[in-house]
Amino acid sequence: MDDETAPQKGTVTQRAIERIKAMIGEGRLEPGQRLPTERDLAAQLGMSRSSMREAIRALTVLGVLEARHGSGIYVTQLEAGDLLETFGVVADLSRGPRLVELLEVRRVLESTATALAAARITADQLAEVEKHLAAMSATDDPEEILAHDLAFHREIATAAGNETMAAILEGLSSRTFRARVWRGYQEEGAFARTRREHAAIHRALATRDPEAARAAAAAHVGEVEEWLRTQLGP
Amino acid sequence: MDDETAPQKGTVTQRAIERIKAMIGEGRLEPGQRLPTERDLAAQLGMSRSSMREAIRALTVLGVLEARHGSGIYVTQLEAGDLLETFGVVADLSRGPRLVELLEVRRVLESTATALAAARITADQLAEVEKHLAAMSATDDPEEILAHDLAFHREIATAAGNETMAAILEGLSSRTFRARVWRGYQEEGAFARTRREHAAIHRALATRDPEAARAAAAAHVGEVEEWLRTQLGP
DNA sequence: TCGGCGAGGTGGTCGGACCACTATGCGTCA
DNA sequence: TGACGCATAGTGGTCCGACCACCTCGCCGA
Numbered sequence: 022m023d024d025e026t027a028p029q030k031g032t033v034t035q036r037a038i039e040r041i042k043a044m045i046g047e048g049r050l051e052p053g054q055r056l057p058t059e060r061d062l063a064a065q066l067g068m069s070r071s072s073m074r075e076a077i078r079a080l081t082v083l084g085v086l087e088a089r090h091g092s093g094i095y096v097t098q099l100e101a102g103d104l105l106e107t108f109g110v111v112a113d114l115s116r117g118p119r120l121v122e123l124l125e126v127r128r129v130l131e132s133t134a135t136a137l138a139a140a141r142i143t144a145d146q147l148a149e150v151e152k153h154l155a156a157m158s159a160t161d162d163p164e165e166i167l168a169h170d171l172a173f174h175r176e177i178a179t180a181a182g183n184e185t186m187a188a189i190l191e192g193l194s195s196r197t198f199r200a201r202v203w204r205g206y207q208e209e210g211a212f213a214r215t216r217r218e219h220a221a222i223h224r225a226l227a228t229r230d231p232e233a234a235r236a237a238a239a240a241h242v243g244e245v246e247e248w249l250r251t252q253l254g255p
Numbered sequence: 256m257d258d259e260t261a262p263q264k265g266t267v268t269q270r271a272i273e274r275i276k277a278m279i280g281e282g283r284l285e286p287g288q289r290l291p292t293e294r295d296l297a298a299q300l301g302m303s304r305s306s307m308r309e310a311i312r313a314l315t316v317l318g319v320l321e322a323r324h325g326s327g328i329y330v331t332q333l334e335a336g337d338l339l340e341t342f343g344v345v346a347d348l349s350r351g352p353r354l355v356e357l358l359e360v361r362r363v364l365e366s367t368a369t370a371l372a373a374a375r376i377t378a379d380q381l382a383e384v385e386k387h388l389a390a391m392s393a394t395d396d397p398e399e400i401l402a403h404d405l406a407f408h409r410e411i412a413t414a415a416g417n418e419t420m421a422a423i424l425e426g427l428s429s430r431t432f433r434a435r436v437w438r439g440y441q442e443e444g445a446f447a448r449t450r451r452e453h454a455a456i457h458r459a460l461a462t463r464d465p466e467a468a469r470a471a472a473a474a475h476v477g478e479v480e481e482w483l484r485t486q487l488g489p
Numbered sequence: 490t491c492g493g494c495g496a497g498g499t500g501g502t503c504g505g506a507c508c509a510c511t512a513t514g515c516g517t518c519a
Numbered sequence: 520t521g522a523c524g525c526a527t528a529g530t531g532g533t534c535c536g537a538c539c540a541c542c543t544c545g546c547c548g549a
Contacts, residue, residue, distance in 0.1 A: 032532065034312065046347055046431070058499065069534040071305060078268065078309040079316040083344055091499050091542035101353065104345045110317055111338045113280055119335065122419035129367045129420075130360070185356035186363075197280070266501065292530065303503045324531050325511035492549080499542075508533070518523080
């Protein structure tokens with residue numbers, strides 16, 4: 022029969038998710054725009070409010086929609102940060118060999134981003150990088166060091182001018198991920214080495230040397246990567 | 256008061272999501288393991304089944320959980336493919352400048368993956384690559400060409416030995432994404448050029464030349480990237 | 490004119506009911 | 520004795536109706 026009015030593909034909720042995604046993809050829903058109410062949406066697609074709520078919740082965690090209590094449901098700006106926030110979940114839940122793979126991806130992207138940053142970074146951004154570099158050496162509080170370490174790399178990724186790449190790197194360096202690696206890494210006394218590597222990255226940025234920046238960033242991440250690799254295999 | 260029995264952070268559903276994620280992160284829930292029923296879970300966390308269902312649905316679309324009708328809820332294998340499936344959503348919903356950024360990310364990762372593949376690819380895998388290369392030139396059906404194009408790159412990404420990287424590339428090359436770019440790209444008559452680029456990639460793989468492979472892959476993606484860039488700017 | 494307050498509308502939560510599907514075990518049949 | 524098939528209990532999927540917490544906006548009064 023091929024009754025197009027009732028595709029009947031999978032669950033009702035899944036269908037709702039696809040429909041809303043399609044509406045956005047086709048441009049019928051613009052970023053920032055407000056959607057009809059849950060009750061109306063459910064009625065339009067011929068389903069219960071419960072099922073529609075599950076669909077909305079799903080798209081909310083994906084960073085596509087945003088629900089404001091008492092106000093309505095809105096399409097996010099669909100920027101890299103919104104959509105790639107879920108990338109952090111991957112890092113949080115990965116273990117063993119997958120962590121090494123993630124670090125390998127990060128090494129590739131981080132070295133490229135750092136190289137791009139060397140060519141494009143502004144004086145203000147460079148000053149910001151220096152600030153975090155100094156702050157990292159000025160304290161012994163691991164919590165604070167980690168915060169400045171993350172900010173150091175985030176500033177560089179931003180300076181590279183590719184928001185999407187920066188968002189992915191942000192996810193790959195999520196708090197839990199870094200903290201977990203740090204805990205064991207510091208015990209090996211490889212603390213001074215990290216400081217030296219950061220200094221090398223900064224030097225390359227200051228001299229606007231993309232190749233040196235790429236090498237320094239790759240070595241920095243690769244250092245952790247290699248250590249983690251030895252911790253797993255015999 | 257700081258009553259630790261009622262954190263009251265955000266919505267009930269959001270709390271449930273965090274709790275379940277934490278259980279998996281702490282290893283209290285192993286991959287493949289079956290969870291209690293929705294009704295039991297809701298009772299354990301002191302909430303209604305509706306709210307718990309929304310949390311489960313959210314974790315399902317993230318690729319963390321898998322619900323089997325009539326059987327139960329299970330933790331996925333938490334492999335790269337499971338978790339990074341949502342990456343395709345980003346590509347599907349991105350427009351304008353963000354598409355260029357995504358292609359830039361893909362260029363970086365694809366060139367690295369291709370270089371790695373040149374060093375690690377097996378005879379069987381190389382034969383598979385050749386099969387798709389030949390099939391691509393043997394037909395005029397755009398649909399079929401696209402399918403073999405995707406398979407061509409997927410085979411190479413797999414041969415690189417980094418499942419995580421392969422999964423990300425899979426998401427970046429999702430059907431909709433490629434189809435959208437193709438539509439306009441083909442009109443420019445840049446069809447033979449694509450075939451030549453694919454042949455160059457294959458040649459580099461066959462001769463186990465990582466540097467040539469990296470260059471060929473970067474040029475291949477960069478080609479589309481450049482074209483897309485001109486379509487946007489003035 | 491401006492401020493505050495109230496009503497209506499919105500998402501958030503809850504409980505219960507029923508349906509669709511799966512899995513298991515028991516009984517039956519060859 | 521064995522395997523097959525069916526009944527059944529248990530699971531996720533859907534729907535409904537109600538109520539709550541919160542936001543918005545317009546009305547009313549100072």
